[in-house]
Amino acid sequence: MGCDGGTIPKRHELVKGPKxxxxxxxxxxxxxxxxxxxxxxxxxxxxxxxxxxxxxxxxDAVIEFLLDKSAEKALGKAASHIKSIKNVTELRLSDNPAWEGDKGNTKGDKHDDLQRARFICPVVGLEMNxxxxxxxxxxxxxxxxxxALKEIKAEVCHTCGAAFQEDDVIVLNGTKEDVEVLKTRMEERRLxxxxxxxxxxxxxxxxVSKSDVVEEAPGPSKVTAEKPEETGLDFREKKTNSAPRSAAINESSSGKARKPPCGAMKRSIAESEESEAYKSLFTTHSSAKRSKEESAHWVTHTSYCF
Structure with a gap:
């Protein structure tokens, strides 16, 4: 047995070993x-x-993923820990002046310059490749x-001057150990x-509940419970005695003429200390007391009085 042409097969061509x-x-x-x-x-x-x-x-890819979380996407597992746009940070990258970019050809072919990185470190100048x-x-x-962070130790960002802590430093495309450490930090931060x-x-x-209570009761309640001691006869007598006093005070404050109480003594104007001109206005003054001879007769000139 043999192959056509007299060729002899070798062992590795006939026996399949481990992949x-x-x-x-x-x-x-x-x-x-x-x-x-x-x-x-x-x-x-x-x-x-x-x-x-x-x-x-x-x-834009993250936004599309957040808007359409369908089970058909196989690459969705790589971003399953992203629940909202707040879980990602927009990067401030420094361009590499030595990067040539895309070279367009007249035929429509493009050549991507992969030998040099697009971005560099703004402090040391290392390429991000x-x-x-x-x-x-x-x-x-x-x-x-x-x-750059190890050589120039500072608690402030080297470019914008923002203060940061050790937990804010995240390694880009790190090893499996770095990813595990970052995952534990992420879970602790979210908790x-x-x-x-x-x-x-x-x-x-x-x-909110305190503000509602204040709106319902803006001031102290006016209804007060009566004490048992004030319900006796002494309390009623005090009320009756204080009633005329309060009424007199109310009339004087309102400006109305008030009558003297029934038990008060009447004083004549003649005995008062007012001036004589003021006393002459009243009938009790001596000038008002005239005899019939001194008083004048009333004479009418109309025919209706005869």
Whole structure:
């Protein structure tokens, strides 16, 4: 038995051995991570955002994913931890002046310059091509190399001056260990935010209930319960004695003429200390007391009196 032409087969052609494990080309993996969107697999174009795990996305792809969460999308698992647009941060990237970009040909072919990176570190000048570790700040979105943060230690951003903490530093396209650490930080941060919301809700409800009570009862109630001691005869006598006094006070305040009480003594105007001109206005004055001879006779000139 043999093949046509007198060829003799070798052992590896007849016996199938174990399959070799296919290794991913590191250069191709770096190009895919740093130049293409993790969700849509398209070339990264501004505005570029990053999640809390350090993955890069196009902002329009994230918005489309949030609006249409269908089960048919196989790439949705890469962004399953993104629940809203607040979970991503828009990045402030520094352009690389040595990057040539897309070279368009007259035939319509394009050549992408993948030898150089599109962005660099604004502090040290390292290219963001995957060979150097890069990170960004959640508070402002500025991107730096990890070497720049280690060499120039500061609690303020190097470009915009915003204050940041250690939890705000997120590594871009880190290793599996880096992703696990970032995942635990993300879960702790979200639990803390939920607890703060729960504590704020009862406080708001208490403030609303207090305002309602104040609106219902703006002042003290006017109805007062009578004491048992005030229901006796002594209390009634006090009421009757205080009634004429209160009435007199009300009349004097209103400006009306009030009559003297029935038990009060009458004083004549002649004995008063008023002036003589004022006393002459009344009939009790001496000038008003005249005899019949001194008083004049009334004479009428009309015919109706005869």
């Amino acid at each position: 070799k494990i296919e290794k991913v080309d590191k250069d191709a993996e770096l190009v895919a991570q740093w130049n293409y969107c993790t969700l849509s697999q398209e070339i990264l174009r501004r505005p570029i955002v990053a999640c809390e795990l350090g993955r890069l996305y196009n902002k 995957g060979r150097h570790r890069f990170c960004f700040l959640r508070c402002c979105g500025c991107v730096f190399s990890e070497r 803390r935010a939920k607890l703060e919301k729960k504590t704020k809700k009862p406080k708001a409800a208490e403030s």
